Amino acid sequence: MTDLLLADVRPWGGHPVDVLVTGDRITDVVPVGTGSGAQRVEGGGRLALPGFVNAHAHVDKSWWGRPWQPYGGQPTTQGRIAHERAERDRLGIPSVEATTAVLRELLRHGTTAVRSHVDVDLGVGLRGLDVVREAAAALDGAVEVELVAFPQDGVVRRPGVLDLLERAAADGVASIGGLDPCSIDRDPLTQLDGLFAIAQRHGCGLDLHLHDGGELGGFTYDLVLERVRTLGLAGRVTISHGFALGELAPARQARLLDELAELDVAWATVAPLRYTPLPWAAMRERGIAVGLGTDGIRDLWSPYGDGDLLRVALDHARLQGLRTDADLTAAVRLATSGAARFVHRDRHDLVAGARADMVLLDAEHAPDALVRAPRRALVLAGGRVVVRDGEVLV
Numbered sequence: 325m326t327d328l329l330l331a332d333v334r335p336w337g338g339h340p341v342d343v344l345v346t347g348d349r350i351t352d353v354v355p356v357g358t359g360s361g362a363q364r365v366e367g368g369g370r371l372a373l374p375g376f377v378n379a380h381a382h383v384d385k386s387w388w389g390r391p392w393q394p395y396g397g398q399p400t401t402q403g404r405i406a407h408e409r410a411e412r413d414r415l416g417i418p419s420v421e422a423t424t425a426v427l428r429e430l431l432r433h434g435t436t437a438v439r440s441h442v443d444v445d446l447g448v449g450l451r452g453l454d455v456v457r458e459a460a461a462a463l464d465g466a467v468e469v470e471l472v473a474f475p476q477d478g479v480v481r482r483p484g485v486l487d488l489l490e491r492a493a494a495d496g497v498a499s500i501g502g503l504d505p506c507s508i509d510r511d512p513l514t515q516l517d518g519l520f521a522i523a524q525r526h527g528c529g530l531d532l533h534l535h536d537g538g539e540l541g542g543f544t545y546d547l548v549l550e551r552v553r554t555l556g557l558a559g560r561v562t563i564s565h566g567f568a569l570g571e572l573a574p575a576r577q578a579r580l581l582d583e584l585a586e587l588d589v590a591w592a593t594v595a596p597l598r599y600t601p602l603p604w605a606a607m608r609e610r611g612i613a614v615g616l617g618t619d620g621i622r623d624l625w626s627p628y629g630d631g632d633l634l635r636v637a638l639d640h641a642r643l644q645g646l647r648t649d650a651d652l653t654a655a656v657r658l659a660t661s662g663a664a665r666f667v668h669r670d671r672h673d674l675v676a677g678a679r680a681d682m683v684l685l686d687a688e689h690a691p692d693a694l695v696r697a698p699r700r701a702l703v704l705a706g707g708r709v710v711v712r713d714g715e716v717l718v
Contacts, residue, residue, distance in 0.1 A: 326351055328707055329361030330682065333372040335674040336653070337689025340369055345680040348706035352676050365709060367684055370701055371693060373656065374673050375436030375681030376633040377663035380564050380592040380617025383440045383459070383469070384418040384452040388622050389425040395627055401504065401535055405477055408624040409447065417624075418443070418452040423459035426621055427467050428716050429631040434683035436705040437667040438467055439592075439617070441474035441501055441531070441564075444488045453492060466705040466718045470667050472531045474501035478508045479515045486518045493522050498668065499529035499562070505544060507536050512547055520551045523560065531562040531592070541568020545580055552587045559588040562615075562666070566591060570600035577603060585610035590665065594619040595640035604644050608654070615666040616640060616659045633659040634697040641694060652691035680707040 328345040335341060335353070342359030344352040352359070385408070387393050393415065397407025416422070430438060442452040453471055460469040473492035475485050479502060489500045502519045505512035523530050534544055545563070552561050569577065569591075581603065584591075590613040593602060607614055616636045621629035634656075640646075641655040654662075664672035671678045684702040687693035703711035710718050 326359075326361040328363045328365060328680075329359045330365050330367055330372075330704065331359065332356050332369050333367035333682075333684060334369060335372045337371055343372070343674065343682070345704075345707045348680055350674065350676050350678050350680050353674065365702070365704075367702070370684040371687045371689060372674055373434075373683045373685065373690065373693065374660040374678070375683055375703070375705060376434045376659050377615065377667055377672065378430060378435050378438040378440075378617050378633055379615025379663050379666040380594060380619060381430075381438050381440045382442075382474075382620040382623065383423050383426045383430075383438065384442045384456050385623040385625070386422050386426045386621050387415050387417065387624075388422055388429065390415060390422065393624065393627070397624075401508070404625045409477065411624055415624075418448065418455040420455050420458045420462070423455055424462050426631065427459055427463055427469070429621070430618075431463065431467050431703065431705070431718075432700065432711055432714060432716050433630070433632040433634070434700045434703050434711070435631065435633055436467055436681040436703070437470070437669070437672070439470045439472065439498075439531075439615075439666050441472045441533075443476045444473045444485070444492055445475060445477040446482055446484055446488075447477075450488060450492055450495070453495070453497065463718050466708070466710045468667065471497040472499040472501050473497045474533070475503055478503060479505070479518065480509045480511050486522070489519070490522050493526035493528045497528060499531045502530065502532040504533065504535055505547070506540055512544060516547055516551060520555055520557065523557060524555055529560045529562065530557070531564055533564045534566050534568070537568045538571050539568075541566065542572050542576060542580065545569070549580075549583050549587060549589065552589060561587075562590040562592055564592045565594070566602070567596075567599045570602050578606070581606055581610055581612065585612050588613075590615065592617055592666065593640070595636055595643050597639060597643055601643045604640075613662075613665050614658055615663040632697060634694060638694055638697065649689075649691045652694050653689075656690040656694050681705050
């Protein structure tokens with residue numbers, strides 16, 4: 325007998341089935357009424373989706389659960405960095421308490437895996453990484469958190485940051501990050517060579533925040549791709565944001581997309597409505613991995629965000645002008661099964677062998693769930709019921 329039977333659910337809106345779970349894994353999916361388990365959880369015929377995967381978060385930065393903080397400082401990347409550095413100590417950022425609160429909110433909305441960038445700089449050192457690890461441990465594995473050591477204040481313009489990233493990689497973070505090597509460090513070759521050398525030495529991934537637009541952005545992509553090819557790091561690099569990709573001339577864009585596909589470079593986006601859309605259809609045709617994320621949630625960069633990845637997927641659908649059921653379902657897959665690689669999972673779906681992460685919603689099918697974002701009736705994480713009727717149980 326299996327440990328748990330999730331009875332009468334409709335994976336992706338299909339026919340009702342029973343899902344059998346042993347330990348933290350799905351062991352079988354059988355016709356409704358034919359399964360058995362030591363613990364029985366009634367699904368009530370609800371829509372079942374895989375747990376959501378947040379491919380780009382900053383869970384260390386939030387003031388969630390604290391008094392409201394008004395937006396201040398200058399609305400540029402440099403201005404936001406300066407404002408955050410001036411104010412974060414006053415707010416006790418990073419803190420285990422606030423990070424735990426953010427992770428609980430993500431979990432309440434059905435997110436069971438997170439790839440989080442965590443600030444590493446001369447002021448905070450590596451302390452943020454320990455804060456996030458402690459917060460994740462407080463939820464006893466309900467949300468699996470993959471760490472990216474992120475140099476938010478720049479890399480080579482702050483002597484000592486490369487050494488911190490080296491230490492973080494040696495300490496086992498999944499990836500190290502980078503930030504606008506042209507406009508922040510104003511020394512793209514030194515930044516990228518330093519980051520790629522660390523990734524090569526330690527076998528970790530790279531996840532690069534790239535905001536620069538137009539041909540400056542395109543030039544940066546060229547530099548990144550050149551190093552991926554030369555150093556044999558295909559499949560280990562993610563570009564986050566990358567707004568310039570949608571701004572380039574069609575022929576230039578097509579050549580870049582072909583090279584991104586060849587070198588298996590992934591893309592993480594927060595689907596910002598104020599920027600030129602990514603060429604998602606062309607990326608999908610080429611098999612380029614795209615993940616969705618919340619970015620920061622109620623932090624010193626922005627007061628927005630509630631942790632609901634369905635709303636981010638809806639922003640993506642609106643930005644791309646999606647209308648058909650197939651395309652709307654594909655948008656939901658970006659936030660679930662399609663994001664497996666962003667948290668280093670071979671598979672992440674409602675199938676045997678996958679981690680038993682599931683979300684039940686009162687919805688007809690994935691498109692209906694996307695446009696309404698109903699409350700999560702039940703969340704299963706690693707084979708445990710961790711949310712019921714919107715209440716977090718861990």
